[in-house]
Amino acid sequence: MGDIEEAATVLTRILEAAAEEFGRVGFSGAKVEAIARRAGVNKAGLYYHVGNKEKLYEAVLLRLFAQVAGTLEEAVAQGGDPGQALGALARAMAGLFARLPMLPRIMALEMASGGAHMPAAALAEFRRIFTVTRDILARGVADGSLRPAEPVFVHLALVGTLIVYSLSEPLRRRFADAARDLGLSLDLPLAGVADFLAETMGRGLASEPPACPPCAAAFLEEADHEDA
Amino acid sequence: MGDIEEAATVLTRILEAAAEEFGRVGFSGAKVEAIARRAGVNKAGLYYHVGNKEKLYEAVLLRLFAQVAGTLEEAVAQGGDPGQALGALARAMAGLFARLPMLPRIMALEMASGGAHMPAAALAEFRRIFTVTRDILARGVADGSLRPAEPVFVHLALVGTLIVYSLSEPLRRRFADAARDLGLSLDLPLAGVADFLAETMGRGLASEPPACPPCAAAFLEEADHEDA
Amino acid sequence: MGDIEEAATVLTRILEAAAEEFGRVGFSGAKVEAIARRAGVNKAGLYYHVGNKEKLYEAVLLRLFAQVAGTLEEAVAQGGDPGQALGALARAMAGLFARLPMLPRIMALEMASGGAHMPAAALAEFRRIFTVTRDILARGVADGSLRPAEPVFVHLALVGTLIVYSLSEPLRRRFADAARDLGLSLDLPLAGVADFLAETMGRGLASEPPACPPCAAAFLEEADHEDA
Amino acid sequence: MGDIEEAATVLTRILEAAAEEFGRVGFSGAKVEAIARRAGVNKAGLYYHVGNKEKLYEAVLLRLFAQVAGTLEEAVAQGGDPGQALGALARAMAGLFARLPMLPRIMALEMASGGAHMPAAALAEFRRIFTVTRDILARGVADGSLRPAEPVFVHLALVGTLIVYSLSEPLRRRFADAARDLGLSLDLPLAGVADFLAETMGRGLASEPPACPPCAAAFLEEADHEDA
DNA sequence: AATGAATGAGGCTTCATTCAT
DNA sequence: CATGAATGAAGCCTCATTCAT
Numbered sequence: 001m002g003d004i005e006e007a008a009t010v011l012t013r014i015l016e017a018a019a020e021e022f023g024r025v026g027f028s029g030a031k032v033e034a035i036a037r038r039a040g041v042n043k044a045g046l047y048y049h050v051g052n053k054e055k056l057y058e059a060v061l062l063r064l065f066a067q068v069a070g071t072l073e074e075a076v077a078q079g080g081d082p083g084q085a086l087g088a089l090a091r092a093m094a095g096l097f098a099r100l101p102m103l104p105r106i107m108a109l110e111m112a113s114g115g116a117h118m119p120a121a122a123l124a125e126f127r128r129i130f131t132v133t134r135d136i137l138a139r140g141v142a143d144g145s146l147r148p149a150e151p152v153f154v155h156l157a158l159v160g161t162l163i164v165y166s167l168s169e170p171l172r173r174r175f176a177d178a179a180r181d182l183g184l185s186l187d188l189p190l191a192g193v194a195d196f197l198a199e200t201m202g203r204g205l206a207s208e209p210p211a212c213p214p215c216a217a218a219f220l221e222e223a224d225h226e227d228a
Numbered sequence: 229m230g231d232i233e234e235a236a237t238v239l240t241r242i243l244e245a246a247a248e249e250f251g252r253v254g255f256s257g258a259k260v261e262a263i264a265r266r267a268g269v270n271k272a273g274l275y276y277h278v279g280n281k282e283k284l285y286e287a288v289l290l291r292l293f294a295q296v297a298g299t300l301e302e303a304v305a306q307g308g309d310p311g312q313a314l315g316a317l318a319r320a321m322a323g324l325f326a327r328l329p330m331l332p333r334i335m336a337l338e339m340a341s342g343g344a345h346m347p348a349a350a351l352a353e354f355r356r357i358f359t360v361t362r363d364i365l366a367r368g369v370a371d372g373s374l375r376p377a378e379p380v381f382v383h384l385a386l387v388g389t390l391i392v393y394s395l396s397e398p399l400r401r402r403f404a405d406a407a408r409d410l411g412l413s414l415d416l417p418l419a420g421v422a423d424f425l426a427e428t429m430g431r432g433l434a435s436e437p438p439a440c441p442p443c444a445a446a447f448l449e450e451a452d453h454e455d456a
Numbered sequence: 457m458g459d460i461e462e463a464a465t466v467l468t469r470i471l472e473a474a475a476e477e478f479g480r481v482g483f484s485g486a487k488v489e490a491i492a493r494r495a496g497v498n499k500a501g502l503y504y505h506v507g508n509k510e511k512l513y514e515a516v517l518l519r520l521f522a523q524v525a526g527t528l529e530e531a532v533a534q535g536g537d538p539g540q541a542l543g544a545l546a547r548a549m550a551g552l553f554a555r556l557p558m559l560p561r562i563m564a565l566e567m568a569s570g571g572a573h574m575p576a577a578a579l580a581e582f583r584r585i586f587t588v589t590r591d592i593l594a595r596g597v598a599d600g601s602l603r604p605a606e607p608v609f610v611h612l613a614l615v616g617t618l619i620v621y622s623l624s625e626p627l628r629r630r631f632a633d634a635a636r637d638l639g640l641s642l643d644l645p646l647a648g649v650a651d652f653l654a655e656t657m658g659r660g661l662a663s664e665p666p667a668c669p670p671c672a673a674a675f676l677e678e679a680d681h682e683d684a
Numbered sequence: 685m686g687d688i689e690e691a692a693t694v695l696t697r698i699l700e701a702a703a704e705e706f707g708r709v710g711f712s713g714a715k716v717e718a719i720a721r722r723a724g725v726n727k728a729g730l731y732y733h734v735g736n737k738e739k740l741y742e743a744v745l746l747r748l749f750a751q752v753a754g755t756l757e758e759a760v761a762q763g764g765d766p767g768q769a770l771g772a773l774a775r776a777m778a779g780l781f782a783r784l785p786m787l788p789r790i791m792a793l794e795m796a797s798g799g800a801h802m803p804a805a806a807l808a809e810f811r812r813i814f815t816v817t818r819d820i821l822a823r824g825v826a827d828g829s830l831r832p833a834e835p836v837f838v839h840l841a842l843v844g845t846l847i848v849y850s851l852s853e854p855l856r857r858r859f860a861d862a863a864r865d866l867g868l869s870l871d872l873p874l875a876g877v878a879d880f881l882a883e884t885m886g887r888g889l890a891s892e893p894p895a896c897p898p899c900a901a902a903f904l905e906e907a908d909h910e911d912a
Numbered sequence: 913a914a915t916g917a918a919t920g921a922g923g924c925t926t927c928a929t930t931c932a933t
Numbered sequence: 934c935a936t937g938a939a940t941g942a943a944g945c946c947t948c949a950t951t952c953a954t
Contacts, residue, residue, distance in 0.1 A: 025256065025341070026254055026256065026257070026337070026340065026341075027257075028253065028254065028256045028257035029254070029255075029256035029257075031926090031927070031928090032927075032928060032929085033927075033928090041935085042934095042935055042936050042937085043928090043929090043936090044929090044930080044931085044935070044936060044937085045934070045935055045936075047928090047929070047930080048934070048935080049934095052928075052929075053928065053929090105340050108336045108337075108339075108340055108392070108395065109254070109336075109337070109340055110399075111336075111392065111395040111396045111398075111399055112254065112333050112336050112337055112340075112395055113253070113254075114398035114399065115398055115399040115402060118399065123403060123406065126403060127406065127407075127410065130407065130410065130412055131410060134410060134411065134412060149424065149428070150413065150416060150420070150424065151411075151412055152400070152412060152413065152414055152416065153393075153416075153420070153421055153424040153425075156389055156392050156393050156396065156421070157385065157389045157424070157425065157428070159392070160388050160389040160390075160391065160392030160393060161384055161385045161388040161389055161392075162388075163388065163392055164336070164339070164384050164387070164388030164389075164391055164392060165381075165384050165388060167336065167339040167340055168339045168384065170339075170342035170343055171338075171339055171342065171343040171346070172380070174343060175351060175354060178351065178355065179355075179358065182355065182358065182359060182362060183362065183379075184358060184362060184379055184380060185378065185380065186380055188378060188380065188381075192378070192381070193381055193384070196377065196378065196381040196385070197381075197385065199432070200377070200385070200429065200432035200433060201428065201432060202432070203431060203432040203434075204427070204428035204429060204430070204431040204432030204433075205428060205432075206431075238917085259943090259944070259945090260944075260945065260946085261943095261944075261945090269918080269919095270918065270919045270920080271919085271920095271945090271946085272918075272919055272920080272921095272946085272947080272948085273917070273918050273919070275945090275946065275947080276916090276917065276918070276919095277917090280945080280946075281944095281945070281946090466938085481712065481797070482710050482712065482713070482793070482796065482797075483713075484709065484710065484712045484713035485710070485711075485712035485713075487922090487923070487924090488923075488924065488925085489922095489923075489924090497938095497939080497940095498939060498940045498941080499924090499925090499940085499941095500925085500926080500927085500939075500940055500941075500942095501938070501939050501940070503924090503925065503926080504937090504938065504939070504940095505938085508924080508925075509924070509925090561796045564792045564793075564795075564796050564848070564851065565710070565792075565793070565796055566855075567792075567848070567851040567852045567854075567855055568710065568789045568792055568793055568796075568851055569709070569710075570854035570855065571854055571855040571858060574855070579859060579862065582859060583862065583863075583866065586863065586866065586868060587866060590866060590867065590868060605880065605884070606869065606872060606876070606880065607867075607868055608856070608868060608869065608870055608872065609849075609872075609876070609877055609880040609881075612845055612848050612849050612852065612877070613841065613845045613880070613881065613884070615848070616844050616845040616846075616847065616848030616849060617840055617841045617844040617845055617848075618844075619844065619848055620792070620795065620840050620843065620844030620845075620847055620848060621837075621840050621844060623792065623795040623796055624795045624840065626795075626798035626799055627794075627795055627798065627799040627802070627810075628836070630799060631807060631810060634807065634811065635811075635814065638811065638814065638815060638818060639818065639835075640814060640818060640835055640836060641834065641836065642836055644834060644836065644837075648834070648837070649837055649840070652833065652834065652837040652841070653837075653841065655888070656833070656841070656885065656888035656889060657884065657888060658888070659887060659888040659890075660883070660884035660885060660886070660887040660888030660889075661884060661888075662887075715947085715948070715949090716948075716949060716950085717947095717948075717949090725914085726913095726914060726915050726916085727915090727949090727950090728914070728915060728916085728917095728950090728951080728952085729913070729914055729915075731949090731950070731951080732913070732914080733913095736949075736950075737949065737950090
């Protein structure tokens with residue numbers, strides 16, 4: 001005992017250090033030496049535990065994606081109508097990104113690499129993640145509250161926006177002073193983006209409210225005249 | 229003759245090759261040797277023209293960002309009401325990304341690096357780019373067609389979504405077959421995303437249409453009853 | 457066992473190989489590859505131990521200068537009147553140069569480079585080295601055996617001559633045959649130079665011996681006549 | 685016309701620039717590009733004029749050594765007794781070094797390289813240079829004013845000291861402040877060294893003045909007793 | 913003669929990975 | 934398990950030199 005715990009702790013420390021390092025500088029930019037130092041283990045020790053840089057990266061991906069999928073499922077399971085669920089999704093993702101700043105970076109870098117290092121097992125996590133959005137939309141269309149829309153578009157509109165907003169933080173911060181002259185606030189918190197998305201996408205995807213009868217009648221009449 | 233032309237061509241060839249390489253594998257992943265080979269010049273020749281890897285990268289960024297700013301400005305200048313202008317913005321960006329597949333990748337990678345290699349001159353281009361969105365929104369609020377919204381949020385909702393959709397292409401393609409079982413189409417063209425954004429963000433940002441008089445009257449009456 | 461010994465040995469071997477290489481061709485002429493080969497280690501191994509070419513050079517300088525200072529102090533500590541001490545100094549230096557042929561070369565090359573790579577720590581060794589000569593001269597002036605003279609001039613007359621004589625060896629050797637026609641022996645051993653310096657500088661710096669009484673009397677008388 | 689002048693001027697400018705560069709950083713440290721820039725010609729133009737780096741270096745050496753030989757011969761030809769001639773030699777050399785600061789550096793660096801790049805023609809200049817010292821000494825022994833001594837030792841004692849003093853200037857300057865605490869003046873001008881050498885070597889090489897007769901008699905008597 | 917543009921060879925350094933203890 | 938010490942394979946960059954104009 002202790003031993004196994006210790007072993008688990010060491011592995012965890014390594015994975016966390018690696019996540020930070022990979023998120024900071026990407027796969028090719030990350031140095032095994034730096035990860036080992038950050039994790040407080042010897043370089044050779046790291047190899048003993050994880051095999052090699054590639055396997056380490058895959059383990060990091062798997063761990064993170066599982067966390068993402070779990071968090072999103074949980075957030076959506078809280079209930080609420082489909083519109084609210086989309087908002088919950090965005091807010092949950094923003095929460096994740098705030099807690100794990102390396103997460104959006106790794107997601108972006110991994111996508112940019114074309115999934116070069118994506119382990120097969122991670123695909124299963126993807127499936128879980130996409131399913132969440134798809135189910136919300138299906139529910140919304142079924143109950144008439146949402147217009148039909150491609151789930152991938154909706155999903156990436158939410159997640160993509162949050163990723164890029166997180167990613168751009170250092171740049172926005174650097175540009176913030178100069179941007180104030182333009183009347184732009186570049187340093188708003190990520191949570192604000194989630195709220196914005198919840199509101200704007202919610203409205204944008206909402207089905208038209210049924211017009212009041214007199215209006216509808218007037219509208220139809222007009223249309224008749226035009227046709228004539 | 230052709231001397232000056234040739235020289236310009238060489239630099240251009242180098243910058244294009246570099247853009248592709250940097251977009252493919254990022255700054256640290258890119259190999260100067262590969263860029264030179266791709267550009268059809270000797271490695272030393274490349275150094276003769278561009279100084280070093282870092283300067284090369286900066287030149288690439290500057291060139292691309294200038295292209296982006298120019299294209300967006302042009303697209304929006306075509307006129308149209310603010311809602312249409314946002315759509316034009318999204319479609320212009322999508323067009324750029326389709327023509328220059330390395331562009332969204334470089335943008336993402338550069339953001340991920342915290343702008344580590346961003347030349348000061350590139351900030352000026354950023355200013356132009358953000359200004360476009362800000363002006364559309366200001367116009368929309370002024371003429372009453374749009375709700376007020378943070379320009380940065382809107383801008384990144386459009387651009388971020390397009391970036392991540394582009395970025396995720398290889399991964400979506402790889403996952404496409406498996407996703408069909410889930411009822412998901414992962415391989416829709418980027419233009420579809422632009423249309424989706426134009427539609428959804430347009431609706432989401434539109435100000436409420438004034439209700440028809442009878443409805444409004446009915447609504448007010450109801451409110452009176454509730455107050456009582 | 458032997459680990460620590462071996463490790464120490466490796467560093468020592470590297471420093472010795474580097475000293476020879478730097479002495480042979482100077483800093484810019486020395487190739488890290490050659491030093492590593494000569495030391496029997498891998499190039500990367502050399503970097504593991506010493507960091508980089510510059511640090512390697514500094515370590516070499518420090519080691520050599522410490523040896524010089526130690527040897528000179530020891531030689532002079534043997535006692536003897538100031539005139540003998542200067543001779544001992546010259547002979548000790550000549551002995552060092554004979555044992556470490558790269559030493560005069562490195563000293564010359566380092567001076568020629570303006571001390572570009574001189575580590576701050578080496579200045580402390582310089583202080584020790586110069587102090588030796590200064591103390592001898594001070595002692596000689598105090599006991600009346602030596603004329604006052606600038607310590608730096610004396611020091612560099614001894615050391616500079618020995619350095620240049622050592623440095624010029626290959627050239628003298630090459631020129632030796634042709635020079636015999638001129639009645640010049642260019643291939644005399646360095647020890648001869650030390651003896652020559654001991655003798656000549658000894659005489660040159662000696663205070664006038666008190667003339668014998670009759671001579672002095674005669675001299676004074678003459679002076680009187682001249683004054684008159 | 686003009687053309688040939690111009691050509692001559694260009695070559696001269698190149699040789700001067702090269703002398704400074706080689707003196708500053710040695711053969712391997714010197715960059716053809718830097719020499720060309722300093723001489724105000726194109727790199728390819730430099731090659732057109734001088735062939736290659738090695739030939740350029742040889743031309744520089746030849747030019748400098750011829751200047752040295754000429755100056756020394758001239759200085760000594762001014763006449764004066766052998767002791768004064770040695771002083772004149774030292775002062776002439778010091779004058780040369782003051783006017784051409786790269787000269788002592790190049791001499792040292794060339795010696796350090798074992799004459800690797802020394803052109804055969806330069807040997808003839810060496811012969812002239814050494815001959816000067818040899819002749820003075822021979823004259824001094826012949827007229828009884830100087831003790832016999834190896835010409836090479838004397839020559840290098842003078843020249844070597846001046847070379848090393850010149851060479852060490854930057855280092856002495858850097859160390860000067862710290863050395864003042866030790867009672868050392870490290871920043872005395874080179875001319876002082878020449879004077880010191882003239883004085884000290886003059887005394888050191890002077891033949892013994894004949895002792896006054898009574899003293900000599902006493903001395904001989906003492907020696908007899910010791911023998912007994 | 914002069915110049916901008918190459919280019920091959922080689923040098924310094926880094927880094928993922930392994931080995932011996 | 935842990936660690937200091939290797940090592941081969943690159944990667945970035947420089948530089949002497951040449952070529953075409």
